[in-house]
Amino acid sequence: MQQTTATGMPIATSKTATRTRWTILAILFIITTINYADRASISIAGPELRKVFGLSAVEMGFVFSAFSWSYVLAQLPGGWLLDRFGSKMTYFFAIFLWSLFTMVTGAIGFLTGGAAVAALFALRFVVGAAEAPSFPGNSRITSAWFPTHERGLASALFNSAQYFATVLFAPIMGWLVHSFGWQSVFYVMGALGIAMAFVWLKTIYGPKDHPTVSDSELKYIEAGGALVDLDGAKRGAAAPAVDTLACFKELLSNRMLLGVYIGQYCINTLTYFFLTWFPVYLVQERHMTILKAGFVASLPAIAGFLGGITGGYVSDRLARAGYSLSVSRKAPIVTGMLLSMSMVACNYIETDMLVVAVMALAFFGKGVGALGWAVVADTSPKEAGGLSGALFNMFGNVAGITTPIVIGYIVQGTGSFAGALVYVGANAAVAIFSYLFIVGDIKRVTLVKSLVK
Numbered sequence: 507m508q509q510t511t512a513t514g515m516p517i518a519t520s521k522t523a524t525r526t527r528w529t530i531l532a533i534l535f536i537i538t539t540i541n542y543a544d545r546a547s548i549s550i551a552g553p554e555l556r557k558v559f560g561l562s563a564v565e566m567g568f569v570f571s572a573f574s575w576s577y578v579l580a581q582l583p584g585g586w587l588l589d590r591f592g593s594k595m596t597y598f599f600a601i602f603l604w605s606l607f608t609m610v611t612g613a614i615g616f617l618t619g620g621a622a623v624a625a626l627f628a629l630r631f632v633v634g635a636a637e638a639p640s641f642p643g644n645s646r647i648t649s650a651w652f653p654t655h656e657r658g659l660a661s662a663l664f665n666s667a668q669y670f671a672t673v674l675f676a677p678i679m680g681w682l683v684h685s686f687g688w689q690s691v692f693y694v695m696g697a698l699g700i701a702m703a704f705v706w707l708k709t710i711y712g713p714k715d716h717p718t719v720s721d722s723e724l725k726y727i728e729a730g731g732a733l734v735d736l737d738g739a740k741r742g743a744a745a746p747a748v749d750t751l752a753c754f755k756e757l758l759s760n761r762m763l764l765g766v767y768i769g770q771y772c773i774n775t776l777t778y779f780f781l782t783w784f785p786v787y788l789v790q791e792r793h794m795t796i797l798k799a800g801f802v803a804s805l806p807a808i809a810g811f812l813g814g815i816t817g818g819y820v821s822d823r824l825a826r827a828g829y830s831l832s833v834s835r836k837a838p839i840v841t842g843m844l845l846s847m848s849m850v851a852c853n854y855i856e857t858d859m860l861v862v863a864v865m866a867l868a869f870f871g872k873g874v875g876a877l878g879w880a881v882v883a884d885t886s887p888k889e890a891g892g893l894s895g896a897l898f899n900m901f902g903n904v905a906g907i908t909t910p911i912v913i914g915y916i917v918q919g920t921g922s923f924a925g926a927l928v929y930v931g932a933n934a935a936v937a938i939f940s941y942l943f944i945v946g947d948i949k950r951v952t953l954v955k956s957l958v959k
Contacts, residue, residue, distance in 0.1 A: 531651070650736040676804045763885065783910065885949065
């Protein structure tokens, strides 16, 4: 019996198809790992930076949030650039620039006081702007290279790189800070990113342009719903023009997408807690050394990585079994967010290892539920995939602004992280509400009002 997708379309199969799409995904995974390691570099260096520059918890919260201010503001321009110039070149310049600015961060050690805070904020601000096209680009490339019934796992894999970044680089960066000072983290990560920018340039192509893709693989992914002509306009193919402002309004007026955006904001609140304040929580609340905190922070990240793979696998299995996209995407998201709420229990636990175990369970759940990018790939209008992904990412990363600042005020006002954990857990509950009661059926959006005739 032939398998079908959730929409009733037959799933193409080919034993002779090449696996070029998985090579593309491997490059996305590596680049996204470096992307998140660069984001997390400030949190690993954070305890030492606070000591060296004499920063308060609130000042540190603002420094942590600087990345997301520009990351959010640059989402729509970044999405427009992706749709206008294609994924390959837009993403190349993004990688090169964010890595360059990361390197420069290591050179501000001669500053003190307010000047140091301003320089840290400014450099994290420009790193955030440069990284803006990254995740919409990931979603766009996944939409082009993967059929619907493989897209959940593909999106989960590139998204799980955020956890792998912590698993791999948190211990390394903790060791660098301990052995060579906080500056070394930014020099090493920046140099690595610049090198990978040129690897990207040599390895990333669209499906119809890739030198090694076979005809059978191209037919396989196209039959399964991959948007193989996504960058066709860049090669001169005819494509409907889109009024950007009208498209922006049309996407925001869609209830399903608005529910997805709210859910992503809440899910990213968990992400940014682990990216920014979690190592500080281990040092300040649990009295660990910076070196130990770097290694301990990697343990929940391992669980998050495994959760991400599990969520994507389960979602695609449900889709292959004939369940609708609504069921196959929502079930892991809701289950994962329920598990994430367990972090509140850490307020009542004294044993450090048990705290780490509960945090690992919470991060596992966050990984299981992190299917937002698969939902974006499933729902974005084909004429505006970059803009749709950028709008989704803009909403989600407002959490990168609010989470560090809110937690900074909670910690400074109460002297503990208890309220912060409740705040983060409550966001997981709101994500569940959003997907169950606002999103409704998950399906691809068809633009009506914003196409230029």
